[in-house]
Amino acid sequence: MTDNAKPTQTQASADNPIVMIVDDDPSMRRALTNLFQSVGLRVEAFGSAAEIMEAKPPVVPSCLVLDIRLPGSSGLDLQADLAKANIHTPIIFITGHGDIPMTVRAMKSGAVDFLTKPVRDQDMLDAVQAAIERDRKRRDAEKTVSGVRSRFESLTERQRDVLSLVASGLMNKQVAAELGLAEITVKIYRGQIMRKMGAKSLADLVRMTEALGIRRTKGNLQT
């Protein structure tokens, strides 16, 4: 049972959650790996920040367990790098001799928890559980929105114009006036929008625009 830089494979099964460990201390990695495996979690262990940045982002609910002191960059730097790379895997920090400003910074940046060594097993498991639950929720929300977004991308320019005005509550004739179109044209676009977006009702469509954060861009009057 080696546990150096290469990911430790565990429960290669279905799509159950993964815990990723980043710690330069092999004995710590081993201890954490054993702990998580004992409750049936998949584990991948890394020895440095660089290693995990090279790995591909996980596609299942997961979380990171990070020592705040890491060779090269600190855990906080890694947190910032991941955020910049738009990777939002929840992070649990562990520290031997962290201070309060560090803790505050980590928590403000969205860390799930910040545990001090020696870490009680149960505390760690609780934190991981909470982190994975958070990631699961985030992924669900993400998945829903991304489906809607890709359908939105498939709309033509004009259809988007009409969509934003319709979703803001204007009648077809008002949309037509606003865009310098005939009412019939708006109706036809509207039908196309409903089909492309897969909306079964106006209410559906409104909710989709809410999820996409589409706001009425006032003032696009045509001569």
Add this chain to the structure above:
Amino acid sequence: MTDNAKPTQTQASADNPIVMIVDDDPSMRRALTNLFQSVGLRVEAFGSAAEIMEAKPPVVPSCLVLDIRLPGSSGLDLQADLAKANIHTPIIFITGHGDIPMTVRAMKSGAVDFLTKPVRDQDMLDAVQAAIERDRKRRDAEKTVSGVRSRFESLTERQRDVLSLVASGLMNKQVAAELGLAEITVKIYRGQIMRKMGAKSLADLVRMTEALGIRRTKGNLQT
């Protein structure tokens, strides 16, 4: 210029933000009061958790600056008490000898910041600024929703039934079938709903129900 238990009055003007200080150390209260007043903030200083719980919740954007060690209950207890009392004024903690678990607990419970003594003036002012901004946003959102909510309360039972179904995207005839009504009845309720809710369009109405968190309560079929 005394600054004991009674609120220190400052800039009794309009509705600019209030900073509330809770610290049992008079010299600390005085120093903080001076600091905040120097940048034009209104200040109210208290000597204990009990005192501030008796005071009425502020009606303008505000924040709390709390020493984690307080006579009687700790700052964390006060934070919990305020949450239980449904008071969501943002909190900034200051501590002389806090530890990391304490910090984590405070931040998890929504504290804006957690500063260690000696506190740099600029850090404190930055934290207060952020806290007040957060409170302002929360209040704005709250105000909007509470208006909608009170209008919703004014609806009759039946109107609410119809509202939830209409907002979920059903056609009038489907709503009628679901509730065992005639279509015309649904139309009439629908009009009443639009008027009472002050919605100018169905899109408006849908957004209101979203804000209220109204979800389709499936399965209310009548014989």
Add this chain to the structure above:
DNA sequence: GGGCGAGCTATACCTAGGTTTGTCCCGTAG
């Protein structure tokens, strides 16, 4: 140059949404 898709419009036709007026039942507050 012909086919294609987007954009735009018109006519015709149908369905869905919405108001007005009026009627009836029921329970309850005065």
Add this chain to the structure above:
DNA sequence: CTACGGGACAAACCTAGGTATAGCTCGCCC
């Protein structure tokens, strides 16, 4: 008892939403 409000419905009428069919221009790609 009467007045009132909520709930339910009908007929009549009007507006808004939506589809089908058809026709036009423009730019683009092969």
